[in-house]
Amino acid sequence: MVKLNSKIPEGPIEKKWSNYKDQQSLVNPANKRKIDIIVVGTGLAGASAAASLGELGFNVKNFCFQDSPRRAHSIAAQGGINAAKNYPNDGDTVYRLFYDTVKGGDYRARESNVYRLAEVSNNIIDQCIAQGVPFAREYSGLLDNRSFGGAQVSRTFYARGQTGQQLLLGAYGALSKEIKKGSVKMYTRHEMLDLVVVEGRARGIIARNLINGELERHAAHAVVIATGGYGNVFFLSTNAMGSNVTAVWKVFKKGSFFGNPSFTQIHPTCIPVHGDFQSKLTLMSESLRNDGRIWVPRKKEDVARLKNGEIKPKDLSEEERDYYLERRYPAFGNLVPRDVASRAAKERCDAGYGVGETGLAVYLDFESAIERLGKDVIEERYGNLFQMYQKIVDENPYETPMMIYPAVHYTMGGIWVDYELQTTIPGLFAIGEANFSDHGANRLGASALMQGLADGYFVLPYTIQSYLSDQIGVPRFSTELPEFAEAEKQTKEQLEKLMSIKGKNSVDHFHKLLGKIMWEYVGMSRNKKGLLHAITAIKELREEFWKDVRIPGEINDLNTELEKAARLADFLELGELMARDGLDREESCGGHFREEYQTKEGEALRNDKNFTFVSAWEYMGEGKEPKLNKEKLEYEAIEVKQRNYK
Amino acid sequence: MDFKLKIWKQKNAGSKGKFVNYEVKGISSDTSFLEMLDILNEDLIYKGEEPVVFDHDCREGICGMCSLYINGYAHGPDAAITTCQLHMRKFKDGATITIEPFRARPFPVIKDLMIDRTALDTMIQAGGYTSAKTGGVPDANAILISKENSDLAMDAASCIGCGACVASCKNASAMLFVSAKVSQLALLPQGKPEAAERVLNMVAAMDEAGFGNCTNTGACEAECPKEIKITNIARLNREYFSASFASEL
Numbered sequence: 029m030v031k032l033n034s035k036i037p038e039g040p041i042e043k044k045w046s047n048y049k050d051q052q053s054l055v056n057p058a059n060k061r062k063i064d065i066i067v068v069g070t071g072l073a074g075a076s077a078a079a080s081l082g083e084l085g086f087n088v089k090n091f092c093f094q095d096s097p098r099r100a101h102s103i104a105a106q107g108g109i110n111a112a113k114n115y116p117n118d119g120d121t122v123y124r125l126f127y128d129t130v131k132g133g134d135y136r137a138r139e140s141n142v143y144r145l146a147e148v149s150n151n152i153i154d155q156c157i158a159q160g161v162p163f164a165r166e167y168s169g170l171l172d173n174r175s176f177g178g179a180q181v182s183r184t185f186y187a188r189g190q191t192g193q194q195l196l197l198g199a200y201g202a203l204s205k206e207i208k209k210g211s212v213k214m215y216t217r218h219e220m221l222d223l224v225v226v227e228g229r230a231r232g233i234i235a236r237n238l239i240n241g242e243l244e245r246h247a248a249h250a251v252v253i254a255t256g257g258y259g260n261v262f263f264l265s266t267n268a269m270g271s272n273v274t275a276v277w278k279v280f281k282k283g284s285f286f287g288n289p290s291f292t293q294i295h296p297t298c299i300p301v302h303g304d305f306q307s308k309l310t311l312m313s314e315s316l317r318n319d320g321r322i323w324v325p326r327k328k329e330d331v332a333r334l335k336n337g338e339i340k341p342k343d344l345s346e347e348e349r350d351y352y353l354e355r356r357y358p359a360f361g362n363l364v365p366r367d368v369a370s371r372a373a374k375e376r377c378d379a380g381y382g383v384g385e386t387g388l389a390v391y392l393d394f395e396s397a398i399e400r401l402g403k404d405v406i407e408e409r410y411g412n413l414f415q416m417y418q419k420i421v422d423e424n425p426y427e428t429p430m431m432i433y434p435a436v437h438y439t440m441g442g443i444w445v446d447y448e449l450q451t452t453i454p455g456l457f458a459i460g461e462a463n464f465s466d467h468g469a470n471r472l473g474a475s476a477l478m479q480g481l482a483d484g485y486f487v488l489p490y491t492i493q494s495y496l497s498d499q500i501g502v503p504r505f506s507t508e509l510p511e512f513a514e515a516e517k518q519t520k521e522q523l524e525k526l527m528s529i530k531g532k533n534s535v536d537h538f539h540k541l542l543g544k545i546m547w548e549y550v551g552m553s554r555n556k557k558g559l560l561h562a563i564t565a566i567k568e569l570r571e572e573f574w575k576d577v578r579i580p581g582e583i584n585d586l587n588t589e590l591e592k593a594a595r596l597a598d599f600l601e602l603g604e605l606m607a608r609d610g611l612d613r614e615e616s617c618g619g620h621f622r623e624e625y626q627t628k629e630g631e632a633l634r635n636d637k638n639f640t641f642v643s644a645w646e647y648m649g650e651g652k653e654p655k656l657n658k659e660k661l662e663y664e665a666i667e668v669k670q671r672n673y674k
Numbered sequence: 675m676d677f678k679l680k681i682w683k684q685k686n687a688g689s690k691g692k693f694v695n696y697e698v699k700g701i702s703s704d705t706s707f708l709e710m711l712d713i714l715n716e717d718l719i720y721k722g723e724e725p726v727v728f729d730h731d732c733r734e735g736i737c738g739m740c741s742l743y744i745n746g747y748a749h750g751p752d753a754a755i756t757t758c759q760l761h762m763r764k765f766k767d768g769a770t771i772t773i774e775p776f777r778a779r780p781f782p783v784i785k786d787l788m789i790d791r792t793a794l795d796t797m798i799q800a801g802g803y804t805s806a807k808t809g810g811v812p813d814a815n816a817i818l819i820s821k822e823n824s825d826l827a828m829d830a831a832s833c834i835g836c837g838a839c840v841a842s843c844k845n846a847s848a849m850l851f852v853s854a855k856v857s858q859l860a861l862l863p864q865g866k867p868e869a870a871e872r873v874l875n876m877v878a879a880m881d882e883a884g885f886g887n888c889t890n891t892g893a894c895e896a897e898c899p900k901e902i903k904i905t906n907i908a909r910l911n912r913e914y915f916s917a918s919f920a921s922e923l
Contacts, residue, residue, distance in 0.1 A: 094737075095739065095790070095792075096792070097795075099732075101731070101732060104732045104734055113814070153814045155806070155809075163824075165819060169819055170815050193736055194828075194831060200798070202803060268731040268737060305702065307708065307712055307733060308734075310734050415754070422763065485808045486808070489808070534719045534720065536712070536716060578720075580722070580724045580725065586686075588727055589719065589725060
């Protein structure tokens with residue numbers, strides 16, 4: 029068994045990262061030219077890493093399944109990016125950002141990683157400005173900030189409601205510069221389908237060229253996984269249609285441990301589900317909670333009158349409305365963390381106070397903000413979000429409150445990595461949402477962009493050298509090695525098997541069924557009985573899928589159904605692991621809410637004595653139960669308390 | 675709602691394509707355009723036929739991957755949205771809808787409605803960035819930028835790189851796309867040091883990729899899902915002329 033070594037550096041928390049950098053091994057410029065690195069994914073983490081490694085002089089191969097690196101789903105992040113700049117003079121510090129992040133994650137993140145994240149957060153903002161990212165500014169010409177959930181300071185930098193887009197285009201610019209220079213070779217419309225391990229080290233990948241269906245072998249001295257999260261296991265989520273777990277799942281099956289797979293973030297403010305044909309859910313940025321107030325009717329009669337159109341939301345007076353977040357959490361009000369806001373919405377809807385057609389929605393109301401600030405200010409802050417809402421729902425949010433409901437958004441779980449972001453396979457690294465490391469059991473708003481760019485610009489380019497420094501004498505690998513042939517053969521066999529089933533039902537048919545199981549039993553609230561049921565139901569569904577899926581077209585051609593089927597095959601295995609992890613963790617923490625473990629007021633009840641650890645699951649082979657390894661979490665710089673946002 | 679669909683089918687870049695007629699029935703008016711195509715594709719799969727291939731990813735109007743030419747308009751008849759944000763309520767029940775790929779010589783068809791837009795990346799690689807490397811940059815607030823210029827830069831930077839401007843232009847010009855990036859960086863102090871080289875290199879890359887010239891018809895602005903303004907093209911021209919004169923001295 030691999031012994032989990034998180035490699036946390038010595039010293040007090042504020043010195044760990046500089047101690048690490050003082051002592052780490054580096055690769056000299058002449059040797060960097062001899063080393064190849066594969067980066068899979070071109071989102072904030074992947075693009076920033078590929079560009080930065082190229083600048084340092086390494087030879088980089090960068091892969092994405094989209095037609096251009098600029099389309100990775102980081103592009104859709106709306107609200108902002110956190111940094112401890114303290115420009116508003118409201119008392120922010122690196123420690124406070126660190127503290128808020130660990131607390132927001134309900135004390136299930138690794139302290140040293142989070143502190144480093146807070147430490148480099150300011151460099152990210154500087155870097156983006158140098159790239160020409162047009163962050164919002166004040167009339168003074170200085171940068172503007174806004175507030176986000178889980179914080180009492182304004183530390184979020186933003187570019188209208190398109191912050192992810194602007195940050196990604198900044199990283200894409202840096203990447204384009206390196207592609208032009210020749211240090212990065214870009215492979216678009218390519219999907220990684222397996223990892224190649226040679227003598228225990230990650231040495232390459234098998235990728236499918238999505239245009240002609242050919243399998244390709246690519247070798248390197250190290251491989252970096254930056255393929256994002258796995259929210260699409262729920263079928264409906266705010267992720268892009270193509271977002272998938274395949275790269276992450278394949279490296280898990282090759283020996284990388286999977287950290288906290290059940291930790292899923294359900295985002296409180298999304299446009300509610302409206303029909304069976306729906307293909308994805310659209311997020312309405314958390315930033316809206318700065319000015320929007322969330323409520324449902326206080327009386328059930330009013331719920332009924334709203335539903336049959338007798339009255340409009342506007343007709344209800346202040347006294348007839350229940351601003352339940354302000355009522356339950358006066359200190360943070362509408363800006364409580366996402367997990368808390370999502371559960372509170374579910375609680376009201378389950379109790380019969382939900383609005384809209386299905387009763388699964390709450391109001392997000394801008395009436396008082398428009399009165400206070402004027403329509404122009406609201407339009408400047410949220411114009412594109414209001415437009416997006418209007419196009420989808422066909423209602424004008426300037427005049428009637430938005431309707432929102434929680435939806436799957438982000439996965440805190442991911443590949444287990446140590447302080448150097450290296451997985452349990454030497455030479456294999458994981459960055460951004462694909463790893464598990466910084467957000468514990470719940471991620472705070474505007475922290476995903478921060479983590480993706482921190483990993484790619486300022487952490488991995490240092491830490492990967494510690495591994496590569498003893499690889500400089502290793503010559504380039506030939507893709508003729510038997511390990512490459514074997515990995516390619518297995519991939520080919522899996523695809524052939526899928527094509528040969530020729531069953532009755534489509535890929536989406538199975539994916540929707542999986543999504544229903546996941547949402548019902550492994551979603552916003554979970555219990556033992558449901559999780560056990562989910563494990564069995566997913567197994568049955570998986571068997572059914574392998575007997576009955578129908579994939580038209582050819583294997584050696586562009587085949588979008590085959591792409592979807594291969595991804596779903598992995599989701600069908602992942603779902604079971606998520607349920608298993610949720611079952612094992614007999615406590616509630618952050619986004620993981622076990623109904624059996626709650627306080628009298630219905631808040632998450634942690635069990636620190638028995639569960640202050642990271643679940644690191646180990647693949648034991650086909651048909652065998654995965655093994656649970658534990659990384660004990662130790663808190664030295666922070667006092668572990670029950671989260672309180674009241 | 676029921677619709678008759680006339681969809682462009684083409685096996686690959688080398689083969690000739692043609693329109694094929696399909697029908698979809700019982701579509702809810704809340705269905706998005708791409709969800710309507712999902713429903714058609716599910717139907718086709720169950721009938722044992724190959725689904726229609728089209729590009730799409732985020733389905734919330736920001737990734738720029740979807741690229742359909744619907745009833746003669748890039749991203750369809752509604753203004754200021756991408757194809758994925760278009761809803762069936764914008765069409766009349768029983769209508770015939772014609773669906774084609776974005777057409778332009780630098781955007782060859784890969785299959786059916788899917789096209790190759792690598793040329794857009796190539797133009798950015800020619801200089802659509804600042805050359806700042808990671809690390810060693812000044813504090814973010816060290817250089818003041820007027821809110822006005824910052825807002826104008828943001829307007830230009832909103833471009834999602836979908837190529838609707840090219841598809842809508844009778845000359846297949848990429849001027850709006852190139853000018854959006856040139857403008858964003860010309861408006862900001864961080865982009866100034868390389869402004870002249872940038873505009874010359876990007877325009878040269880545009881010509882080399884085979885995009886046509888701009889004749890100021892404004893079709894690109896009208897069809898742009900992010901409402902990028904042609905004043906950016908005027909700014910590009912200004913930048914281009916001053917850079918050309920300077921390089922001749």
